[in-house]
Amino acid sequence: MVRRYNTLLTALAAAALAGCAAPHGARSVSHAPPAADRQRVNLAHFDHLFAEAVVGGEPVGVLRIYSEAPDYRFAIEPNEGYACVDDVARGMVLLAAMPTLTPARQRQLDLMTRFVVAMQADNGYFHNFIWHDGRINRDYRTSLAELNWWSLRALWGLEAALQKLPPASDTARRARLAADRLVANLVRDLPQRTGSTTVDGVPVPDWLPFGSGADAASTAVLGLAAHYRRTREPGTRALIARLGEGMVAMRAGDAATFPHGAHLSWRNRWHAWGNAQAYALLRAGSLLDRADFTRSALAEVDGFYPHLLRTGMLSSFALHRAGDRWLASDAERFPQIAYGLSPMVLAAGEAYRVTGDHRYHALAERLFAWFEGDNAAARPMYDPATGRAYDGIVGAAKINANSGAESTVEALFASMAMQGHSLP
Template identity: 70%
Template sequence: MFGTSEAPQSNANAVRTGVFAGTRLAFSAALLLLGAAPALQTTAQAALSTERRETRITLDHFDHLFAETKVGGKRVGVLNIYSAAPDYRFAIEPNEGYACVDDVARGMLLLAAAPSVKPLRLHQLDLMARFVLQMQADNGYFYNFIWADGRINREYRTSRAELNWWSLRALWGLEAALQRLPAGGPTADRARRATDRLVANLKRDLAVDRRALVDAEGIAVPNWLPFGSGADAASTALLGLIPHYRRTRDAGTRALIERLGEGLMAMQVGDAATFPYGAHLSWRNQWHGWGNAQAYALLRAGELLGRRDFRASALREIDYFYPYLLEHGMLASFSLRTVKDRTEAVEIQRFPQIAYGISPMVIAAMEAYRQTGRTRYRDTARRLGSWLSGRNEAGRAMYDPATGRVLDGINAPLSANLDSGAESTVEGLLALRALQGTRLP
């Protein structure tokens, strides 16, 4: 059984306890694009502009999932987590709730990533930011779930206010929203205070000044990331810390970005000739596809800090591990162990294949193309995207451009999950934006 930081359900909300906690599986997908959107400066950006081919991106299903409600007496916007085929009605998870910070924050990324934000979308973005802000606890971290009556779920393990996935995604989502919300408005003012407080927590609670490598089944891993060696969660933290540093120019934030990036590099295993071919492990000795944004985070951090080693580490994964997956078939997870100086892969799982596992790779490959201008990275992104348009083991398109639905994944050969929840929809559309040439905030 592979370890995970994200808790059982149909979306990704995580708790790491040091043992397998299960996986919430709402999967995301996106349609393969054969072109990319206009850009301005680099050769790669110019190519994205000249080679663009139109495709339909619709937020119709996103709007179906979106709802206005009240939390703590305040009007807010949320996304319904579950949307079940065939009529795509909503559902509630009995231990958690029906809407969560994790999905609303990723929805904020989607809206903020649009080339232009129209008034309706700005209104939605403002309401969703208000929801996330209402979920911040007195300790500076964030609760995750709400019940149908608007009460905050403060007790269940995937909803507690702590250093966990939903708090880290709240940071990224709020920093993205700050790039679009009116600078002097009340929501933006609250968001700045909330993120500053959260970053202060991360500086205090992450063990970046007590760095060491520890043993996990013979694999040396860092101890200063979230959950000790949670490189997947650390990548989400980095993607929120980077815009926070750009906004504040805080030296402590910069130092935290640098230390977390060094931790991600320490999680890289293998090379061009050795499995897993430069992949960054997710946690301890385990890799899983969902949420593995390490390569993308290292590319962004490397660009910000001028760290060529960060970029080289990211490109190693994109150059060798991604082609391996494309040539040999997608993987859901595997573990590594070293016995008598020999490292071997164990517990290899091919399913479920989810586009939350595909989208981080698509986004990273497109960022590599943006930074280097090398067309092979764009080609890699398109090949990965072809899984989403139907070149997959279910043999069907996972994104429907007529409705904006993204199916929840592939459970087995020729077996797709026809549900279309919030995580699936948003992750699919994020990948779609990236394939068009749009950079995430």
């Protein structure tokens, strides 16, 4: 997960926000493209990143992780590799969300599914990276087969693909087996609801991934929800409920009190990237008829997202208790990345879908405007003409113009949501 952020963090501006209350200033002038092009889903750069490979003697499909400006050639991370489950699974979700798939897209989905299945280790979890020659990176810390982000993302990708693959195909059969095996692991390895611990005065649960990893739990719930819709397994339902309750326990503040209903990411920290708790809780609330999940999600969408828009967006902060107040420290405005904005756009769009309240659609449009140039850099971060999404805003008026797989797919997720399409 951290591979792209290490590069971005080297360019962070030293602009901590005391208490997270100081606005950046007036909202930047929007540089939105013409109305006919706004929010258009263009898979041209996705196709540029797509490649066929061979893993374990089998043809597979991958997305290259890094695509570097100005010519958007490809790069490799020397400790990790050039393609990973984390991004390919995202691509599978994207393709599965398309209303229809051409034969070429169907083939891409099949090949990418075969890649993810090939990365499953004997223990049921997934390795993450491959090298250029198709060897699996089995040893580096971000590629170990364990209960980690890439295994959770693999579940969401596999379950999404199963909604579009021919059910009788060999790829679908193998994907079902891989997903069922992984879910059995999660039911076994994630702890039962036990208790909580306190970090800087902030009580957090101890039964989520990594103890209090609500961010990782949100990815798990998106995959588990799709698994439950397919299988109706009681164990899957119970796990979704337990993880949802843990995410609810990570919410802090309310509409009038900082941090305005935000769900913390891990321990006492909030970061934008991967913070999809509101989106996952809305999906799980509808699926399990859990009004408490829906209320918790809407509290974040109603309170925290407008706060971020008023203050010019944030990248991260730590929360601590001072008497009867919540205060922030170590606040950072940058980097701001597609993977930080897309979960908010998805959550606002889902809130509109769940409630029918048009103000949530308006909020989603305001959040999506970040991609169109209404941001700290006053630069569009998604180009609907090329399908490129840039890798981040790294300082005031400064962007990272590379366009890797994560940024590209996350921006396309947001575009799909703005067009009214639901992710699987």
